[in-house]
Amino acid sequence: xxxxxxxxxxxxxxxxxxxxxxxxxxxxxxxxxxxxxxxxxxxxxxxxxxxxxxxxxxxxxxxxxxxxxxxxxxxx
Numbered sequence: 001x002x003x004x005x006x007x008x009x010x011x012x013x014x015x016x017x018x019x020x021x022x023x024x025x026x027x028x029x030x031x032x033x034x035x036x037x038x039x040x041x042x043x044x045x046x047x048x049x050x051x052x053x054x055x056x057x058x059x060x061x062x063x064x065x066x067x068x069x070x071x072x073x074x075x076x
Contacts, residue, residue, distance in 0.1 A: 003033050008075040013039040020047040022059050030057050041074070 005014040013033045017026055022044055030042045034056055042057045045065045052059050060068075068074050 003029050006033075006039070008040075010037055011039055012041045012043065012075055013037070014043045014045060016062075017044060017046040020049075022046055022048060022054075024054075027054060027057055031055075043074070 003013045004016045006012070007014065013030055015026070015030050019026070026044065030044065033039065034042050043065065044057060044059045045062050046059065048059060048061055051061060051064055065074070
């Protein structure tokens with residue numbers, strides 16, 4: 001299992017999905033990464049319309065993710 005991006009020296013793990021609905025199966029790689037590496041943030045960036053949190057994982061619409069990234073809210 002792997003995640004798509006690891007930023008900030010392992011502080012932030014990001015999984016990118018093209019789907020408009022994330023289910024538990026989509027979260028497996030991030031859960032494995034969280035168990036092994038304990039990042040400060042774990043995100044799924046996708047086409048969902050609303051942001052939500054599932055356990056330790058924040059599920060974000062890609063437009064919100066990009067806005068937050070450029071405003072230093074993801075790594076900062």
